[in-house]
Amino acid sequence: MPEMRGDLLDGRIKLRHLTCFLEVARLKSVSGAASMLGLSQPAASKTIQELEAILGVELFDRSRRNLVPTSFGEVFLRYAGASITALKQGMQSVTQVEGGVSFTVGALPTVSARILPAAVTHFSAQRYGMKPRIITGPNGYIISQLRLGEVDLVIGRMAEPDVMKGFSFEHLYSERIALVVRPGHPLLQPSVFDIGAIGGYQVLMPPPGSIIRPTVDRFLVANAIGPLADEIETVSDSFARSYTRSSDAVWIISEGVVVDDIDHGLLMRLPADMSDTLGPVGLTTRTDTPPSLPVQLFAQSVRAVVAERIGPR
Incomplete structure (x- = not known):
């Protein structure tokens, strides 16, 4: 552990060590962290190695494909994040x-x-x-x-x-996920709606890593839908809104994103039971x-x- 003199921390620990550590922990990747911080991968690796040398412990488990914090890393993550936040709040309070x-x-x-x-x-x-x-x-x-x-x-x-x-x-x-289409969409016509029919249309999906994607995937599996023949992944609400209104695509999205469109009749909610997506x-x-x-x-x-x-x- 770092050598202490009174209550002073080891002066070798710099802000760059902490920010690099936090980004590697978040992205589970040195290369990803390097890209986010505008560093080369060797420079980011060296920064983490320097921090580990100063602390005298390994902060990441390198035996896996993705880097994950060790038990020491988990502890340090909590305090490193708090220190960065406190520093920024302090700077804002005196410079605002x-x-x-x-x-x-x-x-x-x-x-x-x-x-x-x-x-x-x-x-x-x-x-x-x-x-x-x-x-x-x-x-x-x-x-x-x-x-x-x-x-x-x-x-x-x-x-x-x-x-x-x-x-x-x-x-x-609590909010559910909605299946929305343009007014006059063919799926709005049948007297009895068949949820499986959406598989025959182009579907706009949240991409992997988005917060609702696991829920969407579970919903599709539970209703025996898939694999989808024609799928577009997007995080752009403006694109998806415009595309859905001008095509026969089915947009799968959190209801809150489109509630105003539905209220104003610009988009229509398909009559599917979405209670399991709350x-x-x-x-x-x-x-x-x-x-x-x-x-x-x-x-x-x-x-x-x-x-x-x-x-x-």
């Missing part, structure tokens, strides 16, 4: 100028259309003088930004249990650092909007 960003919210597409606009409106109406920054993206990216301290709060579906280590989830409501939607925060006051106030606005629009849990 009037009119600057007070906090950052990461939102998955499932809430970006259904909940987030109303929550921002509610928050802004309180005139706190705090400005949120809103970013959206796939679950893996948003959660990684939360772990690195780049995001203060995530709103969306709960991640898989292994991803939720070090995070706290507050359930707000998943929890809520607020994800770090467990090792308390949410700042702006984050707590924004969370209150989110809760108020959910209570008004969706009702009690």
